[in-house]
Amino acid sequence: MSRVYECLTKIGETITENKDFLTDLDREIGDADHGINMTRGFHAVAEKVPSDLEDIGAALKKAGMTLLSTVGGASGPLYGTAYMEAGKVMAGKTEMTAEDFKAALEAAIAGIQKRGKAVKGEKTMLDALIPALDAYTAAIEGGADMGAGLEEACKAANEGIEFTKTIIATKGRASYLGERSIGHQDPGATSATLTLETIRDFVKA
Ligand SMILES: Nc1ncnc2c1ncn2[C@@H]1O[C@H](COP(=O)(O)OP(=O)(O)O)[C@@H](O)[C@H]1O
Ligand SMILES: [Mg+2]
Numbered sequence: 001m002s003r004v005y006e007c008l009t010k011i012g013e014t015i016t017e018n019k020d021f022l023t024d025l026d027r028e029i030g031d032a033d034h035g036i037n038m039t040r041g042f043h044a045v046a047e048k049v050p051s052d053l054e055d056i057g058a059a060l061k062k063a064g065m066t067l068l069s070t071v072g073g074a075s076g077p078l079y080g081t082a083y084m085e086a087g088k089v090m091a092g093k094t095e096m097t098a099e100d101f102k103a104a105l106e107a108a109i110a111g112i113q114k115r116g117k118a119v120k121g122e123k124t125m126l127d128a129l130i131p132a133l134d135a136y137t138a139a140i141e142g143g144a145d146m147g148a149g150l151e152e153a154c155k156a157a158n159e160g161i162e163f164t165k166t167i168i169a170t171k172g173r174a175s176y177l178g179e180r181s182i183g184h185q186d187p188g189a190t191s192a193t194l195t196l197e198t199i200r201d202f203v204k205a
Pocket of ligand 2: 026030031032033034073173
């Protein structure tokens with residue numbers, strides 16, 4: 001089994017373990033399907049990505065295409081694009097450096113923003129991912145390795161989740177609630193943080 005496949009399946013396991021949690025969060029400010037959507041997508045990823053594929057870029061591209069076609073909702077195209085854009089950065093590479101991860105996360109975020117037209121502060125997955133990238137970048141520029149950088153990224157992503165509780169949703173389904181979206185944490189910011197935590201644990205193991 002390739003390392004990239006192993007990491008993708010670990011992300012899928014985390015999402016599956018948190019299926020009800022993510023769905024319950026989405027019940028409060030959306031349509032109660034985020035955990036269901038993501039679990040379906042990652043089951044398909046485990047089936048469609050060849051388990052022995054060593055090319056990280058090719059594996060991420062395949063994962064992204066699979067998420068795009070199986071997750072549905074708003075998050076399917078967004079996560080699908082994120083993995084595909086990260087895959088472009090990693091094309092042909094069989095190992096990932098600390099710098100590679102930064103470039104891949106940067107590309108993933110740019111892809112999400114191009115597709116979803118959201119910025120930071122709209123109560124979406126970006127409120128976890130953008131602070132995570134900033135913290136990761138600062139850490140590795142200060143000499144941290146990938147694991148230590150991811151530790152900082154996860155702290156920032158969790159702070160991002162807390163921040164989503166304090167703001168009004170202005171993108172996606174939750175925006176229909178207006179002020180009533182305050183007090184609830186964003187499901188997508190939560191699944192994004194769970195993803196980063198899984199990668200952190202995988203890298204540090
Ligand atoms: N335009 C957007 N940009 C970034 N993330 C978004 C956008 N719209 C929605 N999201 C994310 O998608 C999540 C909802 O995903 P999901 O429930 O799977 O899709 P849907 O809202 O279509 O049911 C939200 O919690 C939010 O984080
Ligand atoms: Mg939903």
